[in-house]
Amino acid sequence: MVAELATSGRCMTPGRCSTRPRSSWMARPSLARRQMTLPSRASRRPFTASGICCATAKDGQRLQPLKMRIPAWKSAGMPWEAAVPSRPPSSPVALIPVDRSHRAVLGNLGQLYRHDLSEAYGHLPNDDGTFNDRPLDRFLAGVDPQRRAWLITAAGRTAGFVMTTPAEDGGMSIAGFFVVRALRRTGVGRAAAGQIISLFPGRWSIAFQRYNSGVEAFWSQVATQVVGDSWGIHDGPTPETRPPDTFLTFTTSVPASV
Numbered sequence: 001m002v003a004e005l006a007t008s009g010r011c012m013t014p015g016r017c018s019t020r021p022r023s024s025w026m027a028r029p030s031l032a033r034r035q036m037t038l039p040s041r042a043s044r045r046p047f048t049a050s051g052i053c054c055a056t057a058k059d060g061q062r063l064q065p066l067k068m069r070i071p072a073w074k075s076a077g078m079p080w081e082a083a084v085p086s087r088p089p090s091s092p093v094a095l096i097p098v099d100r101s102h103r104a105v106l107g108n109l110g111q112l113y114r115h116d117l118s119e120a121y122g123h124l125p126n127d128d129g130t131f132n133d134r135p136l137d138r139f140l141a142g143v144d145p146q147r148r149a150w151l152i153t154a155a156g157r158t159a160g161f162v163m164t165t166p167a168e169d170g171g172m173s174i175a176g177f178f179v180v181r182a183l184r185r186t187g188v189g190r191a192a193a194g195q196i197i198s199l200f201p202g203r204w205s206i207a208f209q210r211y212n213s214g215v216e217a218f219w220s221q222v223a224t225q226v227v228g229d230s231w232g233i234h235d236g237p238t239p240e241t242r243p244p245d246t247f248l249t250f251t252t253s254v255p256a257s258v
Contacts, residue, residue, distance in 0.1 A: 087183070088157065088183060090186040091191075093152065093154050093159070093191035094153045095151070097148070098149040098161070105151065106140070106151070106161055109160060109161050110133045111130060111133070113133075114133050120212065120243055135175060144165070148165075149162070149163040149176075150196065160178045160179035160180055163175040163176035163177070164196065167203070167204075171204055171251075172200045172202065172205075174196075174206045177192075177193070189218060190225070193219075194225070197226055202253075203251045204252070206219050206223075209243040209246065219248050223250050226250065227250045227251070227252060231250035232249050233249070
């Protein structure tokens with residue numbers, strides 16, 4: 001009977017065992033189980049960048065990915081991706097006349113100013129990483145006494161500078177105007193421009209380059225707020241070493257504010 005059980009796979013004693021044939025999984029591992037191998041730890045890639053679980057078959061083909069539950073804090077984005085830095089305080093705006101104690105501050109701001117202009121002018125820094133700024137150097141050296149400069153402050157912090165010089169055709173002109181990037185489009189520049197114009201009532205001639213549409217729009221807004229529509233604009237001659245200047249002109253008879 002034992003021999004018959006081993007060969008037929010059936011129990012020959014009624015009531016003592018089941019008459020069901022012995023299944024293949026009871027006798028030996030199935031073919032699918034024997035062929036299935038787990039990937040090594042180095043080759044496991046349970047998640048993709050999109051949060052989808054995936055695996056690789058033994059033959060190298062990618063299996064159908066399975067979507068897994070992604071934690072809410074991941075799907076909502078990282079905290080540093082959602083945070084937007086707030087702008088620094090932009091008021092009140094004040095002008096501080098530059099004296100000898102401000103030489104280092106004005107020199108540092110002048111380097112930032114020249115760096116902004118270097119793209120349009122095609123200027124490169126010197127070997128020591130600094131840019132040439134002859135007008136500022138002449139002012140700091142006291143060579144040009146008619147050139148004057150003020151530091152621009154916003155909420156008591158350094159925000160930029162403005163420099164004036166007599167215009168060639170009479171009146172006053174802006175020789176340099178700079179506001180740090182963190183305070184641009186906050187009203188600091190317009191407030192500073194209005195204050196400097198109010199210090200010198202009369203004719204003004206402000207030069208800028210048309211390649212920079214933002215600068216043209218800025219000074220046009222300043223002129224409109226100071227004198228309304230009573231201002232003009234014209235292009236000057238084209239120099240050989242830099243972009244041509246465009247001149248915006250107007251005349252004030254009383255102290256103006258922006």
